[in-house]
Amino acid sequence: MNDVSRKELGSDYPLVWTNTSIRWCTSPCDTRNSQDNCSSCKFYCKRVPQIDPDICIVNYYTNSGKLGLHQDKDESKSSINQGLAFISISIGDTAEFMFGDTRDKGKATKIDLESGDVLILGGESRLLFHGISHVKTNTTPTWLKEATGLRPGRINLTFRQY
Numbered sequence: 001m002n003d004v005s006r007k008e009l010g011s012d013y014p015l016v017w018t019n020t021s022i023r024w025c026t027s028p029c030d031t032r033n034s035q036d037n038c039s040s041c042k043f044y045c046k047r048v049p050q051i052d053p054d055i056c057i058v059n060y061y062t063n064s065g066k067l068g069l070h071q072d073k074d075e076s077k078s079s080i081n082q083g084l085a086f087i088s089i090s091i092g093d094t095a096e097f098m099f100g101d102t103r104d105k106g107k108a109t110k111i112d113l114e115s116g117d118v119l120i121l122g123g124e125s126r127l128l129f130h131g132i133s134h135v136k137t138n139t140t141p142t143w144l145k146e147a148t149g150l151r152p153g154r155i156n157l158t159f160r161q162y
């Protein structure tokens with residue numbers, strides 16, 4: 001993601017992202033007990049409840065793959081009402097990710113999700129409309145292609161708590 005996208009996301013929605021590495025909380029951190037005791041991921045702790053994922057959905061997009069704007073509502077009412085996050089990890093080709101408050105594609109904000117980006121939608125942003133407008137051909141990092149023989153396209157993993 002570029003810096004503009006980071007600012008947009010950071011100011012409007014409680015999202016956490018990284019580029020090319022997973023920055024994860026390594027110290028005790030639990031919003032259910034305390035909101036301030038985590039030095040490594042204060043932002044995440046304060047605004048997005050922690051999850052114990054029990055579902056992983058794997059999406060594979062060819063270079064013509066798309067996913068229309070939608071809300072993720074298949075988890076339990078309790079999970080959604082608490083704003084439990086879903087954690088999305090992108091691998092392979094870059095995709096343009098859209099998100100917004102309505103299903104209107106024209107009004108959605110668009111950001112690039114690159115291989116290695118981690119996006120967390122939780123708390124206030126749990127029910128954001130989101131989707132993939134397109135996948136950018138031949139954008140997988142060369143080292144990844146060489147190391148894995150990954151075919152063209154994009155893999156997205158989302159970890160969720162039912």
Ligand SMILES: O=C(O)CCC(=O)C(=O)O
Nearest residue numbers: 057059072088132156158
């Ligand atoms: O591929 C993505 O980045 C989003 C996937 C998604 O929204 C979903 O699986 O519900």
Ligand SMILES: [Fe+2]
Nearest residue numbers: 070071072130
């Ligand atoms: Fe989704």
